[in-house]
Amino acid sequence: MGRQPCCEKVGLKKGPWTPEEDKKLITFLLDNGQCCWRAVPKLAGLLRCGKSCRLRWTNYLRPDLKRGLLSEAEEKLVIDLHSQLGNRWSKIAARLPGRTDNEIKNYWNTHIKKKLKKMGIDPITHMPLVPEDQLPASATFSTKEIVSSCLSSSSSTTTIGTTWSFSPTNSSVKVENNQLESMEWPESDYLWGMDDFMRWHFVSKEGEGELKCPDPSNQLVQEESWKVGLF
DNA sequence: AATTCCAGCAACCGCAGCCAA
DNA sequence: GTTGGCTGCGGTTGCTGGAAT
Structure with a gap:
């Protein structure tokens, strides 16, 4: 049997995020806050897996992130x-x-x-x-x-x-x-x-x-x- | 200038843990 | 107690750009 995948992968985009996708995700999360990640891509109008959205947000888009080399x-x-x-x-x-x-x-x-x-x-x-x-x-x-x-x-x-x-x-x-x-x-x-x-x-x-x-x-x-x- | 090599990093994948039904 | 769904974590992959040849 095995587990169902975290999302329906057919038709979903993979690979590097575009500025447009970033903008959509940021706008959605700033307006609505973090809710269930599974629903985020659909609600934000993104052809991405919820997991991918969470990763992108937590690792690169969160406003409180420091960038650059570690001190x-x-x-x-x-x-x-x-x-x-x-x-x-x-x-x-x-x-x-x-x-x-x-x-x-x-x-x-x-x-x-x-x-x-x-x-x-x-x-x-x-x-x-x-x-x-x-x-x-x-x-x-x-x-x-x-x-x-x-x-x-x-x-x-x-x-x-x-x-x-x-x-x-x-x-x-x-x-x-x-x-x-x-x-x-x-x-x-x-x-x-x-x-x-x-x-x-x-x-x-x-x-x-x-x-x-x-x-x-x-x-x-x-x-x-x-x-x-x-x- | 062209090609190859390699380091760095963004992103993906699979699994584990948690929780609700 | 069991099952299934969701989230988060850690390992790994693969792309990109710069250095070396």
């Missing part, structure tokens, strides 16, 4: 979140205002993966890419340190990062997070809430963004700085 701070945040969450792009994207899961996934696959490999870090495990026979008796590696030193020579104050201590003799790996106490936390605990994220201080630096750890004594000022810098 250094965003890149570091993505790396850190990936070390905690793995390929859960939507969860990672939720921590980066104005960025989409698809955008981050693409950026990871095309830029960050290569960069990490070049740095000697396994992009999957975030462990150092060192042949087993070359490992010291015991060592401590920090993605924070490696990433910070390799991504930029500027003095970053970002304090996000995961520290891996492992001992080949007993194959034990100890994972520590500079912000978070344990990788074993349930997601709701070890992920930052949006409020936590908003407390970070976004500083414009020669066109690049940078996250700074907030001064706990002046949280309100830091929060406002972040918002101003970001938007």
Whole structure:
């Protein structure tokens, strides 16, 4: 039997969206809001699958999207979140205002993966890419340190990062997070809430963004700085 | 100048999860 | 408890433009 397709594909257009199609979709969604995606193409006068409309809207047409390359701070945040969450792009994207899961996934696959490999870090495990026979008796590696030193020579104050201590003799790996106490936390605990994220201080630096750890004594000022810098 | 190669990115596909009937 | 529909997610594909030959 099998499932029915999400929509009747016969006669539907595929491939790149035209400006006219974009305009129709934007106009419809701004006028009516997001309702059931299945009905959107019909109501908006588009020969597209509802899924395709949702994707186009969420990834490219939404007015709150940021475009362009990820800033250094965003890149570091993505790396850190990936070390905690793995390929859960939507969860990672939720921590980066104005960025989409698809955008981050693409950026990871095309830029960050290569960069990490070049740095000697396994992009999957975030462990150092060192042949087993070359490992010291015991060592401590920090993605924070490696990433910070390799991504930029500027003095970053970002304090996000995961520290891996492992001992080949007993194959034990100890994972520590500079912000978070344990990788074993349930997601709701070890992920930052949006409020936590908003407390970070976004500083414009020669066109690049940078996250700074907030001064706990002046949280309100830091929060406002972040918002101003970001938007 | 023409051709080939390759990186980057937009878009598609299939599956899983959720929810209502 | 089961079934079917819808939405969202993650992996993958394929097109495009720039670089290399």
